[in-house]
Amino acid sequence: MKHYYETNELAEDLRRKWGIDNYTPIDIFSIIGEKINNLTLIFLPLESEISGCCSKNDKDLLILINSNHSKGRQNFTLAHELYHLKFEENEKWLVCSDEKYNDSEKEADNFASSLLMPKCALKEYIEKNNIEKWSLENILKCEQFFQISHISMLCRLRKEKYISYDEFKRYRHNIKREATKLGFSTELYEPSIKSKKYFSLGTYIxxxxxxxxxxxxxxxxxxxxxxxxxxxxxxxxLNEDDFIEE
Structure with missing residues (x-):
């Protein structure tokens, strides 16, 4: 299994190859659509324990993403599946679920976290915002800045030993309500809208x-x-205005 620092290095190196510094938040869907050739993304409402799937052959790459998951988690899933496609030799369907959490999945999670929020970027954010102790407000502001899911943010802070396990458990709940009270959009914590539950982007079109x-x-x-x-x-x-959301 690759060590955490190795997957972090892979993520930071990929950002450099893409011409993105290691401090700037990224729009992962736009970036991958621009930088990765022959990639098609399909959004489907899958079972809750399945985050996504991926497959590749000599010419084409395919990623499926669970549209029932929040936007933040979809961002993380896309970065996670990218690891499987770019850095592993798997050419069959790979389903990523909570029930199959092995070394490969841990590596992909570490890579995704580092790609969306590199270690140096997190450190700079802490310094710029004078964070000595992570409150829920600080956590929400940081995950909104990097557009990373709440649970991924908590896992990263826990891994870096910025928060305790008790804080990890305490900060997991009532996130949309707390984000609303702080004046943030709750889009990061919402699933895909109805018109995008079944959708696709990329090369196929x-x-x-x-x-x-x-x-x-x-x-x-x-x-x-x-x-x-x-x-x-x-x-x-059709235009977006032609879709009626319930």
């Missing part, structure tokens, strides 16, 4: 368009392929 434009497939086949990955908005030329 422009490849389908390219095949149609090159007369490789018919309009009917193009629409079928797009509907297969839940992009009825493209098929029916």
């Amino acid at each position: 422009p490849l389908t368009e390219k095949a149609f434009n090159n007369n490789k497939i018919s309009i009917g086949k193009k629409e079928e392929l797009l509907l297969d990955v839940f992009r009825s908005d493209i098929v029916y030329n």
Whole structure:
């Protein structure tokens, strides 16, 4: 198993290759869409214990993300699955769930935490904000800044020995209420909206368009392929305003 410092180094090195310093928060979905070729993301409402899945072959990469999980957790899951795809030799379907927490999953978690919030970035944040003891308010502000899930934030602080196990347990609850009281949006703690519960992004979509434009497939086949990955908005030329949220 790779040590924590090794996965941290892999994450920081990847940020450097992407041209991102180790102190700046990142929009992980936008960055990966730009930096990783041949990647398709599919969002599905999965069982609660499953965070995501991934698969790869010689040409294509695929990540499934649980749209029932919060935005913060989806950010973490994407970074986690990226580790499996980039740094492991697994070419079969890999399902990441709470029930299968092995060394590979620990490494992917450590990598994801470091990619979203590098060790030096956390240290700088502490210094800039004069944090001597982590209150729940400090924790919420920090996770909002780095767009990392609440439980991942707590796990990281616990790993770095900034909080005790008792504090870890005490700070886990009533997060949306506390975030609201502090004036934060609760989007980080909410699952995908109804119109994005079944959704997709990435390479599959422009490849389908390219095949149609090159007369490789018919309009009917193009629409079928797009509907297969839940992009009825493209098929029916819908805008976000056309979706009614309950």
